[in-house]
Amino acid sequence: MVSSVKKSVGDMQDAKKAYPAFAKINGDHPFKSQVSEGRVEYRARTKKGGRVVFFHFDLAKEMGLLPKDHPNTLNPDLEAQILETFSIQIINEWDIENNIKFPETEIRPNTYMATRYLQLQHPDKSGRTSGDGRTVWNGTIRNQGVTWDLSSCGTGGTKLSPAVNIQKKYFQSGDPSVSYGCGCSETGEGLETLFFSEVFDKNRIKTERLLMTIEYDKGLAINVRAYPNLMRPSHFFGHLKQGNYKTLRQVADYHIERQALNGAWLDVRSKGPSEKYQYMLNQVARTFAETAARLEDEYIFCWLDWDGDNILMDGGIIDYGSIRQFGLFHSEYRYDDVQRFSTTILEQKQKAKYIVQCFAQITDFLIKKKKRPLADFKNHASLKFFEEVFEEAKYKNLLHKVGLREKFSGDLLKSHLNEVRVFRRAFTWFERAKAQRGTYKVADGITRDAIFCMRDILRELPQLYLTRGELLQPEEFIEIIRSSYAKKPDLRLTPMMLKQIQRFQVSYLNLVDLAARAQKKERHQVLLDITMRSSVINKYDRVTGDSITYVVQKVARCRPRLKPEELFQLMGEFAHYQTLDPDGRGQVVDEAVGDGYPARQKNILRGMAGIVRECREGL
């Protein structure tokens, strides 16, 4: 455990010299000057008593905060610099109303902004009062052609939180009488985001990243997130709802400029205003179609409601509070959010499409300066484009899951779409099959169990075809694909089940043969390639939402004995173990888990792997 760091002024100057990049992060942010009504600014003061419990050394190097050759250890200078930069608390409306005085030496020279965005749980429902309720933006840092946004969660309650607007009064930061709205965050929240987001990032799913966690008494924390662009659709929607053309345009221009600056959108700067906004709409349609397909195919539950505050503009995941990954396609799970149930995983697509429809409305508004009703855009060309991209992405994702290489799956889709479609139908039939038990309550919602594990069949089938050279018997097929949720009545070999088993196998082998023909190879050669790739892609133990919860509980229990660098190492090893990239270079270890790690970390990692295995089919 690293204790709080107290530094003299001279020592602090040494720390600043050692880590000059931190000085750029001081509350300044281009959004402040470019979007006139997009934020609320707060003065901030030093928050004492913090200690760094996690620091993402690799991310800090990628962002240019640390030199590349910096050792992955938290020395006193680095910790002091981190605390100096990030351990802050805003001076909020309650502090001002109650005339609370803070020593001038503790007050930061710059203000920090909380951004305004639409949140439907606010009574106003139009974004006038909502936005970052417990987060402020620390600033930006640019390195290797990418500008990163940094924001800190847990820096005190702002007037944009739901609690302030529902109860119509300001709250002291940390007021225990309000949970969400007190402006605090917890270490556990940070750890959950850390473990989930690192696994997603390693598997090329766009996501916010956790740069650090600073812990205070009673498990309270400041969790600092980083991403190349932290704009969400909801940053647009508030101003759209209010018909605030000027601010909406400023937000759009700001966003387009950042995407261009980061090289994410090419050639957009040279376009005229209308073309530029049209370009933005196309990007949003493509991004949200691909994201919706990917989330569905990876069984990721992300509550994509139309206020769009759980997702970033480029489809990246933000705010892990309600994020889950299912082990099976539990497509009827709904999260119970007290006032309402969430969408299901299958309804995400419609929500994503609705976001695109809103952007069609935004684009039209920006170009014509007149806001037309959203319903006018229900048949907009961008929605047709969304459907096309979504369908293409679904096919590509499926062929990837099977284990086919991308360069050949593209050919298959071009020349043999019908054959792929037949396989997709059979695959979907099994993937969506549900238990006869019906819908029932779980701890945080309702669900109806999926009964087949598609990963298991996709992993074993190529091996068995390779060794046997013939189709499996229906009983064998069921024995492999059945999950622990399936009961006897679910597995009866009805005529329909037999037909689907036959269809699945025949169409699967048909795809293999088509791929073999395209590659001028023998069937067994393609099956071997698929066997190897599929064993990685469809690995037996893959994280689920439940497993992350238990993993974090385990880490939290061990954490008092773990140094920040050990937690960093552990997180890295866990994410590596959950990387399902067949083209990545796997690290072959000569131990049950993690060669070269201290015994204590190995034990934790082994325990984590056990949890992932145990929860692999759940929610």
Added chain:
Amino acid sequence: MAYIPASSYLSEFEFQHFVDQYKRFRVKRFLHFPVDVPFDKILFKEVLKADIIHLGGGNTFHFLLWLRKTKMLEALKDYVFRGGILTGLSAGAIMMTPDISTAGMPSFDRDENHDNIKNLDAMALLEFDFFPHYRNSPRYDAEFRRFSRKTKRCLYVSPDGAGIIIDGEKRTFVGPTWLFHEGKKIAIN
């Protein structure tokens, strides 16, 4: 050819490496069969029909625990008695000896017995002990001399890249190997 890794942890990548190695010898059909995760009997039966089964390297104690738990230890012995070819690397090789004591050696570089296994009995397909990753140095030799005095069995030790082929009564040594017996060290090959 079936590949049984010592642990499922990242074994998918070991499997890829394994396939790449054996493809060169024109082996065409491979199975990947970790035993420390639940498996179905379909694949299990298929593994026991393979021409060659290869036991991978890793933590020997962990490997033994799961081979025993899944009754694979007996099944593999039976497989060999039926004429199957069983190969092993490191932990996989030790698994064919009477017990896995050598996994706990040398004291300065040994496998950790995280699972706290007490019964170290292995397949006993061979009547001698085996130690892989041997380095020809006095530190290693001192431990092996002591060990061979205690067990009375022959202990063969091979550095990386070397090994032993057992075909019925015939033993072929590939690469340098030494024998430790009753405290003496003898160069074999």
